[in-house]
Amino acid sequence: MSTNGSISFSLSAEHEDIQRLARDFARNEIAPVAEHYDKTHEYPWPVVKKAQELGLTTMNTPEAYGGLGLTMFEECLVSEELAWGCSGISTAIGVNSLGMLPILIGGSEAQKTEYGNRMGDGELCAYCVTEPEAGSDVSGIATTAVKQGDVYTLNGSKTFITGAINANFYTVLAYTSPDLRGTKNRYKGMSFFVVERDWEGVSVGKPFEKLGQHASDTAEVIFDNVQVPATHLLGEEGKGFLYAMKVFDHSRPSVAAGAVGVAQRALDEAIKYAKERYSMGQPIWQHQAIGHMIADMAIQVEAARLLVWKAAWSVDSGARNTTAAAFAKAYAADMAMKVCVDAVQVFGGYGYMSEYPVEKLMRDIKIYQIYEGTSQIQRNIIMRELFR
């Protein structure tokens, strides 16, 4: 896929190299231990450490700041491959790129250098926006950061935070002008901060028990009178909501690529099984109902991949990608959910059993329709852009 303006659907040699690196990592390091982490719900430390050695936790951080410096397109190639191996483990790895985004978008040179290099040296981070009363409605957050002198006092709690348990620092959205909350100017009242895990007043809840992605921890992060030096404000005060929206433009193609990876895995497993399993004297794929179902799965996976590539290309070429990212995220997530359900159907009764791979895929994929903006919110965005 060319990212320099000319149209080509074949990957460049560089793209193939990074795709191969991620594919090998997914097949050799992730897939063999996926079942273990799914069953134990442990954090996949050994895999994350190896991913750090390859730079996969700093994919989007430029080399100048200690990261791998991938383009959006390359990041999507990697995300698809890692999610093929296990989307729980790939989320545990990929969330670090999400956590870094507010720093890369709004941060000063000094902040990018410090936090980029700390990530390059093996630290982890998490992205804290959602709250118990506000998920889709980002401006509904209640966390406040009130300034006195050179210090902000941060109070509030964030929930469903991926990677919260082991993160060394958090990027946190809070109201710096709490009086604007609930008014038409609320979007100008929020700011992003980088907050250290070991500061007094920062605490993390127990990991939530959840349907899938057991290798990726999800927990509450509580800020109780945390004293945040003004040097930890990211960018300008009042620009936090804008930065959060810019984060989505970058994070959604990558999340959508992960959904494609899970769907590709479901397709691969379905094809393999449909060749091995016989009924009425023939392999089940030769029953047209099953063969067509698998053909439909393949069409949808390919269509979603192209939407992801277009959304990623838009970012790399500097074009506005809000609609393209919403197309990719909505379609890839919904498609992958359906493809995983269909894969379970191809497996029949065995598909329902946890000793076969598609049961896990069906549990893991559901979250893609929820995080980084639900499928409904993506449609709201598309609708808004269409009727602008």
Ligand SMILES: Cc1cc2nc3c(=O)[nH]c(=O)nc-3n(C[C@H](O)[C@H](O)[C@H](O)COP(=O)(O)OP(=O)(O)OC[C@H]3O[C@@H](n4cnc5c(N)ncnc54)[C@H](O)[C@@H]3O)c2cc1C
């Ligand atoms: C496993 C997991 C990991 C997560 N990781 C993170 C993380 O690392 N950092 C972070 O900040 N957040 C994270 N989240 C939060 C996630 O982004 C939110 O759950 C998501 O944005 C939805 O918000 P909500 O749960 O409050 O649902 P709500 O916003 O309450 O929505 C409930 C339902 O109503 C629908 N709905 C709401 N508003 C509208 C509307 N205007 N139009 C149409 N339908 C609407 C939604 O689509 C949904 O179906 C995570 C969530 C989960 C479950």
